[in-house]
Amino acid sequence: MEFQFVRPLSQRARQAAALTLVCLPLLCSAQGIAIAKVPAPSLAGPSLVQATKGAVFEGRGYPPNTAVSIAMQAPNGVESQFSVMVTPAGTLTYRVPSSMAGPHKLSVLDSSGKALASTNFIVTQ
Structure with a gap:
C-alpha cells in the first residue's frame, strides 16, 4: 500500500x-x-559636565517645527523649564549653563508636559 x-x-x-x-x-x-x-525621540550629551563650562545636549526624532520644553532638575530638587523650538529636521540643541555640582536630570517635554526623552548627567567642580 x-x-x-x-x-x-x-x-x-x-x-x-x-x-x-x-x-x-x-x-x-x-x-x-x-x-x-x-526614530524615537532621543536626548544625548556628556555624562560628566564641568560646573564652570556647561555642556551642549542634542535631541533627535521630535515633531518638526514644534515648541517643546526642556526641564532641568538640579540636585536640590529644583526644576527649571525652558522653551525650545524643534528644527524642521526634528532635532534640537540645548546648552546647559554652569550649574551646581551633583546629579542632574534633563528632560524634553511635549506641550502637555509628557516626557518625550530624558538623560542624566553629573556636574563636577
Missing part, C-alpha cells in the same frame, strides 16, 4: 502561493522602511 502525503496543488493554489512569496518580502521591507524613518 502506498501513501501520498502531499497532494498536488491546483493551478489557482500555486498562483496564490507564488504571489504570497513575491509580495510578503515587499510588504515586510516597506514596513521596515517606514519604521526606520520615524
Whole structure:
C-alpha cells in the first residue's frame, strides 16, 4: 500500500502561493522602511559636565517645527523649564549653563508636559 502525503496543488493554489512569496518580502521591507524613518525621540550629551563650562545636549526624532520644553532638575530638587523650538529636521540643541555640582536630570517635554526623552548627567567642580 502506498501513501501520498502531499497532494498536488491546483493551478489557482500555486498562483496564490507564488504571489504570497513575491509580495510578503515587499510588504515586510516597506514596513521596515517606514519604521526606520520615524526614530524615537532621543536626548544625548556628556555624562560628566564641568560646573564652570556647561555642556551642549542634542535631541533627535521630535515633531518638526514644534515648541517643546526642556526641564532641568538640579540636585536640590529644583526644576527649571525652558522653551525650545524643534528644527524642521526634528532635532534640537540645548546648552546647559554652569550649574551646581551633583546629579542632574534633563528632560524634553511635549506641550502637555509628557516626557518625550530624558538623560542624566553629573556636574563636577
